[in-house]
Amino acid sequence: xxxxxxxxxxxxxxxxxxxxxxxxxxxxxxxxxxxxxxxxxxxxxxxxxxxxxxxxxxxxxxxxxxxxxxxxxxxxxxxxxxxxxxxxxxxxxxxxxxxxxxxxxxxxxxxxxx
Amino acid sequence: xxxxxxxxxxxxxxxxxxxxxxxxxxxxxxxxxxxxxxxxxxxxxxxxxxxxxxxxxxxxxxxxxxxxxxxxxxxxxxxxxxxxxxxxxxxxxxxxxxxxxxxxxxxxxxxxx
Numbered sequence: 001x002x003x004x005x006x007x008x009x010x011x012x013x014x015x016x017x018x019x020x021x022x023x024x025x026x027x028x029x030x031x032x033x034x035x036x037x038x039x040x041x042x043x044x045x046x047x048x049x050x051x052x053x054x055x056x057x058x059x060x061x062x063x064x065x066x067x068x069x070x071x072x073x074x075x076x077x078x079x080x081x082x083x084x085x086x087x088x089x090x091x092x093x094x095x096x097x098x099x100x101x102x103x104x105x106x107x108x109x110x111x112x113x114x
Numbered sequence: 115x116x117x118x119x120x121x122x123x124x125x126x127x128x129x130x131x132x133x134x135x136x137x138x139x140x141x142x143x144x145x146x147x148x149x150x151x152x153x154x155x156x157x158x159x160x161x162x163x164x165x166x167x168x169x170x171x172x173x174x175x176x177x178x179x180x181x182x183x184x185x186x187x188x189x190x191x192x193x194x195x196x197x198x199x200x201x202x203x204x205x206x207x208x209x210x211x212x213x214x215x216x217x218x219x220x221x222x223x224x225x226x227x
């Protein structure tokens with residue numbers, strides 16, 4: 001049963017601390033997305049990668065957020081320093097190039113910054 | 115500027131009846147539309163999609179209709195079941211190999227037994 005795996009599922013931290021969220025895309029998928037879901041904004045695209053190269057990170061606050069793909073099986077989203085307004089659910093999704101444009105989502109990381 | 119709008123935050127229907135969820139878009143470059151379903155504490159899961167060259171796509175109890183002139187699409191669920199209770203997101207993309215999706219804010223569907 002292929003699925004996108006995200007860790008941790010929940011994270012509570014204090015303002016100013018570094019937060020790292022991890023995502024394992026579905027094996028064989030070469031496109032990875034990071035989204036943030038809030039009540040006010042809904043699902044916002046933060047960044048996405050194709051073949052591990054960043055294609056678009058225009059949705060990401062550049063001063064504190066960074067996204068990387070160290071290898072094809074791991075994507076990371078880092079916030080440093082974290083702020084209370086970063087509290088949200090962060091989703092990772094992956095897709096297969098040449099497929100039917102279907103993105104498969106992980107279960108998300110619920111982040112609370114106190 | 116919201117390019118994909120779901121104007122009804124919630125919808126409640128009786129089991130066995132039809133559920134109709136609506137979605138409007140403003141970007142005329144969108145050429146592919148998707149519906150995702152989301153249960154609490156889970157990620158969105160793909161439900162059904164439609165290309166702009168079609169006006170209807172059907173998959174079992176789910177049918178998506180696209181009206182390009184009105185920039186409107188709708189998802190019909192017939193018959194509705196209690197297990198369909200979830201948040202439904204409309205999403206759109208433009209341009210061939212561009213995988214970037216723009217999502218609406220979602221509609222919470224409750225199907226009452």
